[in-house]
Amino acid sequence: MNKPITGLRAVFSQLPLKVAGVLVFICLLPTLLQLLGADFSSAPPVSPADFDELDGKAFRELAFSGMSGSFTHTILEWTATIIALFTIVLAFAHFIVRRDIVTPVVAFALLAAGTMDAFHTLAADRLISASANNQDLIPFTWAICRTFNAIIPLTALLMLFFMRRWSVEAAPRRSVWVVAGFALLLAILSALIIDYAATSAALPQTMFPDATITRPWDVYPLVIYAFSGFLLYPLFLRKVTNYFALALWLSVIPDVATQLHMALGSTALFDHHFNVAHFMKIIAYAVPCLGLIADYVRTYRQVEVEVEERKLAQNMVEQHVAIVQEKSAELAASEARVQAIIDTAFDMIIVIDKKGIVESVNPSVKREFGYEPSEVIGQNIKMLMPNPYQEEHDGYLAAYHDTGVAKAIGKSRDVSARRKDGTVFPVSLSVGEMQLDSECMFVGILQNxxxxxxxxxxxxxxxxxxxxxxxxxxxxxxxxxxxxxxxxxxxxxxxxxxxxxxxxxxxxxxxxxxxxxxxxxxxxxxxxxxxxxxxxxxxxSIELRETDSQEIAEQVQLDLKIMIAEAGAEVVAKGLPRITADPIQLRQLLQNLVSNGIKFSKSETPRVTVSAKRDGNRWMFSISDNGIGFDMQYKDRIFEIFQRLHTRTEYAGSGMGLAICDRIVHRHGGQIEVQSELGKGTTFSFSMAVDDNTD
Amino acid sequence: MTTPINILLIEDNLGDAKLTAKALSRAKIENTLYVVDDGMKAMDFFYQRGEYKDAPRPDLVLLDLNLPKKDGREILQEIKADPSLLKIPVLILSTSQSMEDVDTSYRLHANSYIKKPVDFPGFMEVIRSIDSYWMGVVRLPAMG
CATH class of the missing domain: 1.10.287.130 (Signal transduction histidine kinase, dimerisation/phosphotransfer (DHp) domain)
Incomplete structure (x- = not known):
């Protein structure tokens, strides 16, 4: 019943068939029981002749038993009236809670009908005075009540249906007036009818025991009930979706049953059909009342569910608040940490927006620039720059904004900065870009x-x-x-x-x-x-060119011919390569090393070997002798100028020879090295570039 | 007995001049050594001017390149530009080893370029070879 219903068929499909079935069964039950022989009629009225021969006690007995029909009628009618009262109380409670004027309006209609029923009963019992006799009063007021009962709720529903169309019910204050006005109208109408029925001496005949339709006046409500049950309630129900409305609709079933019993069955007061019809009427009053109660139950359950949901929601909100608080605290801590890092950073940190306006600076900025943070924040960054940076900066920002090509971003570069006092100092600047709330910002880190x-x-x-x-x-x-x-x-x-x-x-x-x-x-x-x-x-400058080191070595041997001969030395130089070198310097180098090897000889035959072997794109030359050698602790000293390891009387020389060698090798991009053992000999080695042409 | 040849030494270093004289005095060929110590005097000697009015015409000139007032290169150029002097053989005697000096000298028609040896025996050797070559082996042009 939570969904709004559209289409007549769809409306009928919403009918609770079980409930309808039960109602139909209840309505058929008296007839079924009658077929089985049951009779719900009250004892027939007593004629005055019956009292004639009776004594006092028997007379009273007969008088009372003669009243049984009337008593039964009163009980049945009063039950219906009480139910109507109960309904209006519930309906008011409903109205106060829901501010839905449909319920009280309909309930007032029912109450009006109930009030008339009460009058009908009281009049029949002669508890209130009436002009007409009971034989006419009871069926007539019944028929009037029934017609009223059938029409009034229908009218109320139709009225509300249109009012709803015009959105009248929207204002709660007005709804109260609508309910009150309607109630007043009904009160006046019912009072007028009651007044007429009570004061008229001759009421029209409403009962025809021999006709097919024994009580034709009851046909009108029958037709109205059938009409409303099949057409008007379903139309109305399209708009109202509560149990009360549904019950109202279902109440048509006992209403119709009531009218059938009365219009077609009852031939006399208090007969079987008369009593069954009155019983059916109680059912017809009870159904809307139960509908209201069902609405209550539902509302209560809904409220419970809502309360539960609200509690859950509240819990969730509280949990979220707790999480948010926790996260906020974490964020604050993290921010404080970052802020502390920024504040203690020795480098200057400046944040600007895409227009170049300074957003924040760290304390280092004051130290280096001499500006208080408040003097810089909100100003253009250009104030910290000397010309020409000042003039170029707007151009950079604009160019970056338009093209995305950054001159400064992502790399460090050297620029000039200007202090408050106008002095300029060099800084290394690196700029990073960051996206904050979809706004582009730049972080500059500067170092003096x-x-x-x-x-x-x-x-x-x-x-x-x-x-x-x-x-x-x-x-x-x-x-x-x-x-x-x-x-x-x-x-x-x-x-x-x-x-x-x-x-x-x-x-x-x-x-x-x-x-x-x-x-x-x-x-x-x-x-x-x-x-x-x-x-x-x-x-x-050295002249590097293709040089045959073998040829140079042979020339050196020629140059040193006398020395070699005098020392009786043996110089071996074989298979030396073609290299890239300055031939004059190479000659000097080889001559110095070879003569060195001969000079520092022992008594036996001095032997000097010149050899070379390939090492990558260089040739490694070695000049080995079998001479006196030296202690390796002097290996660096021997290459220094004027450094000698021996006296001049032992070995002649200026102490320049190896220094010259070192320099020559150095100028050829190599390094001279020496390996020596005292008394065994010495090996000098150096590298020379290979000859490009032969390679 | 031949007439002694006249040698003009243009040298500002008296030590060198003396050494040269010493070496030449030991030479086999008889010679007369004249010494002038600057370029202007040398030119006066050639043209027999001033105090060199009676100076003989030199048969051989030993010329140092670095001289005060007028340096050896100018003297060489002037001698070789004068037809009356250009026949006189001029030997450059210098301490310079630079190839540039050697080239310049020969371009200006020097007859020889000799580097002064640093040691005395070497120096004596050089003078001796000048003596034997220029005053013995070579035939000098006729004067006048």
Whole structure:
């Protein structure tokens, strides 16, 4: 009954068939029982002649038994009236709760009919005075009551049906007036009818015991009931969907049964059909009343369910509130954490919107820029930039907004920032984009890089200084050694001349002095020569070209022919490769290493082996000797200039040879290494690039 | 007995001049060494001007490249530009090893370029070879 019903057939399909069946069965039951021989008629009325021969006690007995029909009638009618009263009480309660005017209006109609029934009963019992005799009064007022009963609820329903159309019931205050007005109208109408029935001395004849239709006046309500049961109630029920309305409809069944018994069956007062009809009327009153009670039960259950649902909803809301509170607390904690990180970050953090307006800054901004947060927030970020960044910034934002091409986003770059006092300092800036509530924001993280920049500049300056001083030193070494040669030549020449012309003439001591001077000058000349060579390697650009190292090695052997012969040495150089090198420097390198190997020999035959083997795209050269070797703790020192491991008297030399070798290898992009064992020999090794043409 | 040949040494370094003189004094060929210590004096010597009014015409010139007032390259250029002097053989005697100096000298028609050895024995050797080559082996042009 919760769904609104459409279509007449659909309305009928909503009829509770079981209830209807039970009603029909109840209505048929008296007739069935009659067929089985039952008779529900009251004792026939007593004629005055019957009292004549009776004594007092028997007279009273007969008088009472003669009243049994009337008593039965009264009980039946009164029951119906009580039910009508009960219905109106329930209907009012319903109206107060639901503010649905249909129920009280219909109930008032029923009550009006019930009131008339009460009058009909009271009049029949002569409890109130009436002009007409009972034989006419009872059937007439019955017929009037029934007609009234059939028409009034119907009228009420029709009225409400249209009122509903016009949305009159919407206002609760007005509904009260509608109910009150209707009740008043009914009261007046019923009072008028009662007045007429009570005061008329001659009422029309309503009972024709010999006719087929014994009580024709009861046909009108019969027709109205049938009509309303089959057409009007279903139409009306399309709009009202409660048990009361349904029960009203179902009450048509006992109503029809009542009228059938009365119109077609009853031939006399208090006969079988008369009593059955009155019983049926009680059923007809009871059905709407039960419908109301059913509505109550349903409403109560609904309310219970609603209360339960409300409790559940309340619980859920409380749970949600608890969850939200918990989440809020978590969020607040997390936000506090993030805020703490942002606040303590040494880097400056600035958030701007897509127009460049500053949303928030962290405390570092004040430290570096000198602005209070309140001076910056709400201002354009440009205030923190010097020109030309200031002018370009709007362009960046606009370009990013239009094209999505970011110049700054996702990478760190160096820009300039301007403090409150106008000074400019370098910062490293990285910008991130974030989407907040569908609004685009940019987070800038800035780092003051003044110190790094200064350090970088200092480093570059130092490097330049170092290169310049290195170059100066090279030049100095070259110039010095070159210019030193000239005066040294004088010293050397004239001490020599002195020795030649005056040797043996100035005494032994003088000869010794002269010898020292000559020797010193000679050594100095050698040193300067070597120094000159060394600085030349550093200064001049090397000429890398295809070089046959085998040929160079053979030339070196030729150059060292005298030395080799004098030492009785054996130099082996076989199968050396073609490489990419400066041939002059390579020659110098090999000559120094080979002569070194011969020079530092033991008494036995000095043997020097020059070999090379391929290692990737380089050739690894090795020059091994079987000489005196040295302690590996000096392996780095031997490559330094003027460093010697032996006295000049043991082994001659300037101490420049290996320094020159080191420099040559270095200039060829390699590294010279040495392996040596005291008394066993030494192996120098270095790498040279392969010859590009042969590769 | 041949007439001694006249050698003009243009050298600002007295030490070198003395060494050269010493070496030449030991030479086999008889020679007369004249020494001037700057470029202007050298030109006066060639053109017999001023104090060199009586100077003889040199048969061989030993020229240092680095000289005060007028350097060896200019002197060489002027000698070789003057038809009356260009026949005189000019030997460059320098401490410079630079190829540029060597090239320049020959382009200006120097007859030889000799690097001064740094040690005295070497120096003596060089002077001795000049002596034997230029004053013995080679036939010098006739003067005048």
């Amino acid at each position: 890089v003044s110190k790094q920049k200064a350090a970088e500049r200092e480093k570059t300056e130092m490097l330049v200084d170092l290169q310049r001083s290195n170059a100066d030193l090279e030049k100095f070494a070259y110039v010095a050694s070159h210019d030193l040669q000239e005066p040294l030549r004088m010293i050397a020449s004239y001490t020599w001349l002195l020795k030649e012309d005056y040797g043996g003439k100035l005494g032994e001591e003088a000869d010794e002095y002269i010898d020292f001077a000559v020797d010193g000058a000679k050594r100095m000349q050698a040193l300067i020569q070597e120094l000159l060579t060394y600085s030349k390697i550093g200064q001049s």
